[in-house]
Amino acid sequence: MVDTAWLERHGVSRFLARKYVVNGWLERVNRGVFRRPVPNATTSGAIDWKTCLLSMQHMMGYDIHVGGTTALTQQGYDHYLRLGSSAPVGVYGNTTPNWLSKLSLNAPIVTRSTSLFVDTSVGLAKNNINDENALPWDWTLKMSAPERAVMEVMDELPDHESFHNLDRVFESLTTLRPRILSALLHSCKKIKVKRLFFVFADRHDHPWRKRLDPAEFNLGSGDRALVKGGKIHPRYRIMVPGEFVTAETRDGA
Structure with missing residues (x-):
């Protein structure tokens, strides 16, 4: 295209x-x-969203990537995320054309800006998506690596994503790379996302957690409200659902 x-x-x-x-x-x-x-x-006329985004990246030169929930799903972390070919596709970029939302694709497109990070290229990867729905032309699709994608999902909490779903996904993120996580946390503009990251990281205490010291990152000051009826996390001072405070695991630092 x-x-x-x-x-x-x-x-x-x-x-x-x-x-x-x-x-x-x-x-x-x-x-x-x-x-x-x-x-x-086919008579349906629906275009595969992967074909569309590959064309935008490789042919038309748009600086976009697949991120958030979609990137996690495409990389195998989809057990508790929205499933199906018609699930919304998260497209991140600051120059998405108006015609993108008007195309007849086999999944709806949800556009987001790349303003979450100072360095808009940190944590991006090219992925061949090794599944039964192989990419056309053997091209690679630029998308967020799991380290970046999970922070993009955190930015969607609580209005557009579920704490419960992300918690179950985070449970499977055992092989995240501390070096990439550190670069993302330093580049992240939102105190909310950085505090939430450590709430989830301490809760699950994966081996990579011990390589990250919260004191090295700017987590801001003062309490932050996020969810109604929640509780303030005793260490990271952000309001989260009660189970993220009462059922928290030991500190992974």
Whole structure:
């Protein structure tokens, strides 16, 4: 898939693009978006969201990545996350085009900015998604590594994600890399996310937790309200559901 801007950069004017559509050399997907005609296309017309995002990353040059819940799901941490091909896809970027939300894709797109981190490239990886739904053309899809993705999900708490679901996912994050976590925590702009990270990290006490000292990071000062009817965490001074205080494990530091 390509858009009008890409075509014009390669010498194909809007008028010429219309001629290509008339002659069957291009297919108009939506206003300003085209692709080569697809042989034996299904009648549904729905486009695989991976094909769309790969085209945006590799062809059109948009600085976007798959993040949050979607990145965790695609990397195998999906036991307690929303399942199914039609689950919302989290796309992070500051220059997402207007036409993205208007495409007929096989999953809805939810866009987010990359403002959570000072260094917008920290914690990103390219992933081939080794499952039965292999990526087209053997291209790699840029997405958040698990270390970044879990912090992006924390930024969604409590309005767009569940403490319970994230808690069960965090239980399986036994192999996170302390070096990447440290870089992300230093780059993270939100005190809320950094405090929540250590709440979950102390609760599950994975081996990598001992490599991170909360005192090395700016966790701010004063109490922070987050959920109604919760309790203030005694160490990290943020209001969380009661079970995250009463059932907390020993400090992993």
